[in-house]
Amino acid sequence: MWFEFKVAWRFLKSNKTQTLLILLGIIVGVTVQIFLGSLISGLQTDLINQTVGSSPHVTVLPENQAPRPLVINEDKYSRIITFTGNEGGINRWQEIENYLNDQSEVTAVSPTINGSGFAVRGQKNLPIVIRGVDINKADGIYEITNNIITGQSSIGGNNIIIGSELAKELELQPNDTIKITTSGGISDRFIVSGIFDLGSKQLNNSWIFMSIRRASTLFNFSDQISNIEIQIEDVFASDQIADQIMARFNQINAESWQRNNQQLLTALQSQSSSSLIIQIFVIIAVTLGIASVLAVSVVQKSRQIGILKAMGTKRKRVGIIFLIQGAILGLTGSLLGALSGIGLSQLFVTFTRDQTGDPLFPITVDPTFIIISIVIATSAGMIAASIPARNSAKLNPIEVIHNA
Amino acid sequence: MPNIVETNNLIKVYGKEVKNEVLHGINLEIKKGEFSSIIGPSGSGKSTLLNLLGALDKPTDGNIYINGSHINELSDDQLALFRNKNIGFVFQFHHLLPEFTSLENVLIPNWIDGGNSKNQNKKRAMELLNLVGLEGFENKLVTKISGGQKQRVAIARSLMNQPDIILADEPTGNLDTETSTKIYNLLRDINKELNTTFIIVTHDRHIASKTDRVIEIIDGNIDKDYKNDPNDEFHNFENVAPEYCFLCGQNVVK
Numbered sequence: 029m030w031f032e033f034k035v036a037w038r039f040l041k042s043n044k045t046q047t048l049l050i051l052l053g054i055i056v057g058v059t060v061q062i063f064l065g066s067l068i069s070g071l072q073t074d075l076i077n078q079t080v081g082s083s084p085h086v087t088v089l090p091e092n093q094a095p096r097p098l099v100i101n102e103d104k105y106s107r108i109i110t111f112t113g114n115e116g117g118i119n120r121w122q123e124i125e126n127y128l129n130d131q132s133e134v135t136a137v138s139p140t141i142n143g144s145g146f147a148v149r150g151q152k153n154l155p156i157v158i159r160g161v162d163i164n165k166a167d168g169i170y171e172i173t174n175n176i177i178t179g180q181s182s183i184g185g186n187n188i189i190i191g192s193e194l195a196k197e198l199e200l201q202p203n204d205t206i207k208i209t210t211s212g213g214i215s216d217r218f219i220v221s222g223i224f225d226l227g228s229k230q231l232n233n234s235w236i237f238m239s240i241r242r243a244s245t246l247f248n249f250s251d252q253i254s255n256i257e258i259q260i261e262d263v264f265a266s267d268q269i270a271d272q273i274m275a276r277f278n279q280i281n282a283e284s285w286q287r288n289n290q291q292l293l294t295a296l297q298s299q300s301s302s303s304l305i306i307q308i309f310v311i312i313a314v315t316l317g318i319a320s321v322l323a324v325s326v327v328q329k330s331r332q333i334g335i336l337k338a339m340g341t342k343r344k345r346v347g348i349i350f351l352i353q354g355a356i357l358g359l360t361g362s363l364l365g366a367l368s369g370i371g372l373s374q375l376f377v378t379f380t381r382d383q384t385g386d387p388l389f390p391i392t393v394d395p396t397f398i399i400i401s402i403v404i405a406t407s408a409g410m411i412a413a414s415i416p417a418r419n420s421a422k423l424n425p426i427e428v429i430h431n432a
Numbered sequence: 433m434p435n436i437v438e439t440n441n442l443i444k445v446y447g448k449e450v451k452n453e454v455l456h457g458i459n460l461e462i463k464k465g466e467f468s469s470i471i472g473p474s475g476s477g478k479s480t481l482l483n484l485l486g487a488l489d490k491p492t493d494g495n496i497y498i499n500g501s502h503i504n505e506l507s508d509d510q511l512a513l514f515r516n517k518n519i520g521f522v523f524q525f526h527h528l529l530p531e532f533t534s535l536e537n538v539l540i541p542n543w544i545d546g547g548n549s550k551n552q553n554k555k556r557a558m559e560l561l562n563l564v565g566l567e568g569f570e571n572k573l574v575t576k577i578s579g580g581q582k583q584r585v586a587i588a589r590s591l592m593n594q595p596d597i598i599l600a601d602e603p604t605g606n607l608d609t610e611t612s613t614k615i616y617n618l619l620r621d622i623n624k625e626l627n628t629t630f631i632i633v634t635h636d637r638h639i640a641s642k643t644d645r646v647i648e649i650i651d652g653n654i655d656k657d658y659k660n661d662p663n664d665e666f667h668n669f670e671n672v673a674p675e676y677c678f679l680c681g682q683n684v685v686k
Binding site for chain 2: 030031034035038039041042331332334335336337338339340341342343344345425426429
């Protein structure tokens, strides 16, 4: 192998321009591949984080969450159906919560009572979403405590915390009081203990958190709750976990983020596929480049090959010389291409920033992806070299030697 | 002296549909340490004979024994191994690898044989370069040295694996008369010193006349085969194959 490597290396060195050009071709190809791959996967990770990062992955709901016909009055002229909507909640929810807490793949469980109403202050009357939670459990999903901008995250008794936009609109500060009227018409006064910013305008505009017990009395839920919100370790396992919960408990329904975001997932899927197709074509182009350069090289070096054969080099070893050339080109080119791909990704992150100066989205350069790229480019180099290698092995030394 | 080369009824036919018989049954015996030449016009079959003797090609019929091995029976890879160990080649166009230095070119037969950069191999290659008068040129790329020096490197290379036979195809064909004579003297010295068998294919009647034995091939047959010895009438080079006399009447270094 040492001899074949030495000859391969000298052959490449002796045709400097040719070698540098094809190396440049491989470098550009691998750079594009790694930059594109990292860009797409960074973009997708970011999108998925935005979708599932601070929201439940699986939500356990009462079985009859969907409106169902309550009364149907039929006569021969008309048909009147009375629907019931958000009636009722989950009974025996502690049992479900205990079960979920025992599951290793579940990372956060937060029983919640939801309701809608209005926040009234002076002349202003704004629609709000009231969420009754245990703050320690809800932190597991929303990280409320870490995102309090003024005041505290305490929601005992009549204390509530409200979104920053809502606070601005109603000109509320911590320790101010506010009147809340539920959609059922029940009103009470609450004390603002803190103001949060959850990073979403919609949430900051409408959400208020209070303790689950206070929400229970406010909405007269007695022992029931509206739903249980869950986060899990592997976000793409949400379908299985939802199915698992539904199989285990009766009279409940479990919704996964994946089923609720089919369109987004399909879009991401097709984005990945098109990125993969581009990468495949880049590799094909690189392979063809290496193959054509080595095919030319076999012709250029036919005299040397003939001499080596006359002096006793076996056919296979001559072929190996060209395989090694392909491997050297593929490996060197892809290593340099990987470096330049990583560099380009960093440049992109550095120069594309939003108004606040943060990167638009993080590009994650995955080492496994880079190693795979290098392995593919090197094997592509060897595959590309196999045809010239076969041609070189066929060369007859006599023809070459006597036709100087 | 034992025969190092023996052929009987060697026939070579080229072409499958249009058959062209180039050698018509050559019987040849060459003794160990012999310094002989093969002469003949272009197309006479002398290069074909050399290819067969050099195990570069296989005969259509007949047998070749080199150093006791029946080389007809060997596979392509076995032939390659045989060439590497037993035969040294010196070609008209020197055929060095331009990507390598003089020393490396000399080492290549050893590398093919599985040798590496061990000092003892390098030392032997250096000795061979000294033998052909190229001390100080070992690290020069062969593209940077003169034609005569290239041919010296090629001779050193042919000796690297201590072969029993050296086949030289027009070794002086590309060189001026003075350099030709020097190269000839070098081959002769090696023959005397190492008792290596030489078979030299040449157009140069002057060179042929200085060899021990002249084998003249015409139309695929051995036409003449004679010993050169001082008492022989052919000793005078002007009597050797007059039809190939390029230098007759000119002042030639003897």
